[in-house]
Amino acid sequence: MKAIELQNIPPKGYFFKDFGEILQGKCKTDRLEDIIGAVSEINHIQSNTPGKKVVISVVLKDLKSNCINCNLWEIYGSKFLAYYNDPKNNGAIVILLTHAMVKDGQVSNAWSGSKLLINEDIPEIQDFMSKVPTNEQKEKPTQSAKSLSNWSGGSQYSPVEKFVHNAKCMSLSQFCKIKHETLCVTVATTLKFAVSKYGWFYYGCTRCSSKAPNPEKAYECSCGQKVEQPIPRYKIEIYVSNGESKYRFVFWDSECVAILGMTAEFMHNSMVENQSKTEYAKLVPNKENLETSAQTLSASGENDPESIILMTPVKDVVIADKGEEVDFEASGATQLSGTKPSKKLKIEPSS
Numbered sequence: 001m002k003a004i005e006l007q008n009i010p011p012k013g014y015f016f017k018d019f020g021e022i023l024q025g026k027c028k029t030d031r032l033e034d035i036i037g038a039v040s041e042i043n044h045i046q047s048n049t050p051g052k053k054v055v056i057s058v059v060l061k062d063l064k065s066n067c068i069n070c071n072l073w074e075i076y077g078s079k080f081l082a083y084y085n086d087p088k089n090n091g092a093i094v095i096l097l098t099h100a101m102v103k104d105g106q107v108s109n110a111w112s113g114s115k116l117l118i119n120e121d122i123p124e125i126q127d128f129m130s131k132v133p134t135n136e137q138k139e140k141p142t143q144s145a146k147s148l149s150n151w152s153g154g155s156q157y158s159p160v161e162k163f164v165h166n167a168k169c170m171s172l173s174q175f176c177k178i179k180h181e182t183l184c185v186t187v188a189t190t191l192k193f194a195v196s197k198y199g200w201f202y203y204g205c206t207r208c209s210s211k212a213p214n215p216e217k218a219y220e221c222s223c224g225q226k227v228e229q230p231i232p233r234y235k236i237e238i239y240v241s242n243g244e245s246k247y248r249f250v251f252w253d254s255e256c257v258a259i260l261g262m263t264a265e266f267m268h269n270s271m272v273e274n275q276s277k278t279e280y281a282k283l284v285p286n287k288e289n290l291e292t293s294a295q296t297l298s299a300s301g302e303n304d305p306e307s308i309i310l311m312t313p314v315k316d317v318v319i320a321d322k323g324e325e326v327d328f329e330a331s332g333a334t335q336l337s338g339t340k341p342s343k344k345l346k347i348e349p350s351s
Contacts, residue, residue, distance in 0.1 A: 021065035032099040039093040039141040069106035143169040172242035188240035201231035232264040
């Protein structure tokens with residue numbers, strides 16, 4: 001043999017099998033076919049465990065809305081799962097599978113010879129993607145609750161992980177359209193914390209999370225608790241986004257305590273104490289103007305606890321007043337979530 005240069009070598013030719021013919025059984029089981037379609041859902045995941053092989057089962061949809069099941073075994077399933085789990089890959093997923101085996105109205109990769117292309121920059125995939133409805137091009141395929149519950153090894157997970165594994169995974173755009181109670185998981189980027197004119201907390205019952213009618217007066221709550229002094233409880237609004245979708249989440253007391261590791265009462269008291277120390281440090285060195293400064297402070301009302309409740313912790317040096325919304329960097333939110341008090345806290349039970 002000798003090497004020669006050939007001009008105008010034709011590209012690989014694909015002969016895609018029509019999904020309608022597969023569903024009608026109009027295909028030969030001893031013939032390997034080329035398949036192309038958009039992944040609409042992941043309905044089964046089997047991880048690589050002793051005695052079991054990796055297999056990912058997805059639902060493929062063609063441009064006529066015909067759907068068939070596609071099973072991706074071993075390295076093909078691992079390749080798809082790696083692409084799907086990569087946070088950089090958003091939007092629709094179009095796969096092209098060559099030399100696929102067809103049987104009983106579904107397809108799978110051959111044990112050797114098949115080639116899996118996922119959102120590759122080739123004419124066939126780009127042309128298919130351009131014909132997918134615009135709203136579907138921006139939505140990442142979801143995982144069914146069945147696929148998550150079938151994930152092996154569930155008994156060794158923590159309660160939080162078990163919740164995730166049994167919840168349907170939705171994009172934020174799908175999440176925003178939910179009109180009924182649903183067990184689901186969504187992932188989004190924090191845009192900002194919103195502090196309303198009422199601050200980041202409210203005064204409530206010492207037993208349940210209901211709001212106190214008057215933060216300065218004792219009362220009997222509807223839960224039966226006799227409240228001598230209402231306590232601060234968290235209520236924080238967080239704006240998030242994923243792609244072009246944006247949404248507002250409200251985090252209540254129990255969720256915030258779990259994230260921050262401290263009660264709203266402890267944080268409020270710490271803020272009052274820190275604010276007092278800060279103002280004292282500013283005033284003491286300037287003894288000549290001590291009296292004038294104290295009068296100015298009193299007139300501004302900045303040392304009034306009712307004014308302090310509208311402030312973020314002194315550590316962040318950010319003041320939210322007059323109902324303004326305050327933007328926080330995502331890194332700042334992470335630092336705040338990781339803040340822990342130096343002593344063990346007693347967290348009040350809540351409903």
